[in-house]
Amino acid sequence: EARSSGDAGGRPRRRVVVFPLPFQGHINPMLQLADALHDRGLAVTVLHTGFNAPDPTCRPEFRFVPVPDGVPGEVATSGDVIGILDAMNAAMEAEDSAALQGVLASVIADDEQPPVACIVFDSNLLAVPRAAAAVGLKTLVLRTASAACFGCFLAYPMLHRKGYLPPQESNMYMPVKELPPLRVRDLFYSSWSDQNKMSNLLARAIEAVNNSSGLVINTFDALEPAELEKIRKEFCVPVVLAPGPLHKLSSKSTGSSLLNEDCDCIKWLDKQPPKSVLYVSFGSLASLNANEFLEVAWGLTNSGHSFLWVVRPDLVRGLDNPGFPNGFEAAVEGRGKVIRWAPQQEVLAHSAVGGFWTHNGWNSTLESISERIPMICRPQFADQMMNTRYVEKTWGVGFELEGELKRGKIEKATRKLMEEREGDEMRERAKELKNKVGDSLRVGGSSQIAIDKLVKHILSLSL
Numbered sequence: 001e002a003r004s005s006g007d008a009g010g011r012p013r014r015r016v017v018v019f020p021l022p023f024q025g026h027i028n029p030m031l032q033l034a035d036a037l038h039d040r041g042l043a044v045t046v047l048h049t050g051f052n053a054p055d056p057t058c059r060p061e062f063r064f065v066p067v068p069d070g071v072p073g074e075v076a077t078s079g080d081v082i083g084i085l086d087a088m089n090a091a092m093e094a095e096d097s098a099a100l101q102g103v104l105a106s107v108i109a110d111d112e113q114p115p116v117a118c119i120v121f122d123s124n125l126l127a128v129p130r131a132a133a134a135v136g137l138k139t140l141v142l143r144t145a146s147a148a149c150f151g152c153f154l155a156y157p158m159l160h161r162k163g164y165l166p167p168q169e170s171n172m173y174m175p176v177k178e179l180p181p182l183r184v185r186d187l188f189y190s191s192w193s194d195q196n197k198m199s200n201l202l203a204r205a206i207e208a209v210n211n212s213s214g215l216v217i218n219t220f221d222a223l224e225p226a227e228l229e230k231i232r233k234e235f236c237v238p239v240v241l242a243p244g245p246l247h248k249l250s251s252k253s254t255g256s257s258l259l260n261e262d263c264d265c266i267k268w269l270d271k272q273p274p275k276s277v278l279y280v281s282f283g284s285l286a287s288l289n290a291n292e293f294l295e296v297a298w299g300l301t302n303s304g305h306s307f308l309w310v311v312r313p314d315l316v317r318g319l320d321n322p323g324f325p326n327g328f329e330a331a332v333e334g335r336g337k338v339i340r341w342a343p344q345q346e347v348l349a350h351s352a353v354g355g356f357w358t359h360n361g362w363n364s365t366l367e368s369i370s371e372r373i374p375m376i377c378r379p380q381f382a383d384q385m386m387n388t389r390y391v392e393k394t395w396g397v398g399f400e401l402e403g404e405l406k407r408g409k410i411e412k413a414t415r416k417l418m419e420e421r422e423g424d425e426m427r428e429r430a431k432e433l434k435n436k437v438g439d440s441l442r443v444g445g446s447s448q449i450a451i452d453k454l455v456k457h458i459l460s461l462s463l
């Protein structure tokens with residue numbers, strides 16, 4: 001029910017503060033959620049760090065307020081996600097979150113805006129709960145990854161008790177029978193070397209949810225029914241809502257890309273036959289070494305298929321703006337296009353795209369599912385392995401390209417997805433999954449019900 005939370009003149013009666021973790025895969029879903037809440041009549045203030053600050057001109061209807069992030073310049077440019085996260089959390093927690101508390105207090109005191117109902121924050125921002133409590137602000141947690149991923153957090157002590165963890169070379173492919181279809185290798189933390197630090201982070205993320213007024217997960221009921229049920233059983237927070245995929249919930253089309261989107265690629269796609277193009281992108285953080293980069297270039301070339309490949313300036317470790325191998329450009333002329341950053345949702349929705357070679361970040365996975373695109377999966381870290389496992393085993397809409405990256409394997413995988421029967425079957429199942437997305441977004445669908453509940457819940461919270 002759009003604008004349900006406005007006053008008689010349609011002006012918002014309440015405001016939400018949102019605070020995304022400053023990485024692309026976290027900024028997008030938080031701002032998409034904020035768009036959906038704004039569509040339904042709430043005013044929005046966005047807190048953001050200086051590091052990876054979003055562009056406020058994309059959303060003139062929101063207020064943007066900076067929070068000192070304490071990330072030293074050399075760490076900010078290092079590409080070390082964990083280092084950046086640690087520096088940010090340490091700085092925000094220093095002196096009992098004084099700076100963050102100050103920002104929250106001044107946001108609350110801004111009486112040109114409607115009264116603040118609560119803050120929705122990314123659970124990786126460890127300093128928020130205490131700072132919010134100090135100024136009397138209620139919190140809601142947004143989990144930007146899957147419900148299965150959060151279920152893994154909850155299962156961490158059990159996984160240790162039962163000997164699945166710490167992971168060993170010898171048990172990587174052992175099924176975790178308590179968490180089907182996952183194997184030890186697919187668990188969120190199997191790639192972490194420091195298990196103590198990991199367990200501390202997980203415990204704090206869970207504590208943040210337990211002390212909050214509700215949990216929002218970017219997924220939908222029909223996609224992860226058992227996983228959501230488990231979370232709802234384990235937590236006694238007032239609401240656990242799954243209004244995803246969040247990028248489909250708002251009528252707004254503005255993105256929140258940190259890099260400029262190359263929109264010319266849409267004109268190029270317009271000229272390609274239906275379902276003929278493989279879209280290749282590894283998200284905002286995953287990277288290749290120089291040799292893998294060459295193998296991908298030749299694998300795509302030798303496949304004979306058309307492709308649109310996102311090569312971010314920092315895609316290849318140790319090389320800024322990597323050069324292509326001799327003869328590459330001539331070999332793929334007319335059927336291969338390389339860009340620095342794509343308007344990804346538009347690309348996946350384009351009728352010329354028939355497959356997606358992805359790292360399976362959760363946003364990319366949801367975006368692909370939403371547009372009936374089957375996937376070649378090449379996960380690297382964090383939740384990407386488990387997303388791949390669900391894509392392959394639970395939903396049957398893609399398969400993993402495993403082991404060393406070699407051009408011959410890439411060529412074969414591309415053919416399998418784009419022209420063989422197995423690929424067609426995945427494409428059929430992807431179509432069915434897209435229908436489920438459609439059902440959840442329809443009036444009366446589970447995601448619409450969830451977002452309406454969320455708005456009601458937010459209006460019931462007050463300082």
Ligand code: UDX
Pocket residue numbers: 023024025026028144145257281282283284285286310340341342343344345360361362363364365367381382383384
């Ligand atoms: C990170 C983690 O890697 C991921 O596993 C976790 O679930 C979220 O945080 P990232 O690696 O960037 O995210 O992947 P993903 O979750 O797929 O998010 C990338 C976002 O950037 C997507 O919304 C995608 O649409 C967008 N994107 C990507 C573009 O707009 N253009 C591009 O060219 C590539």
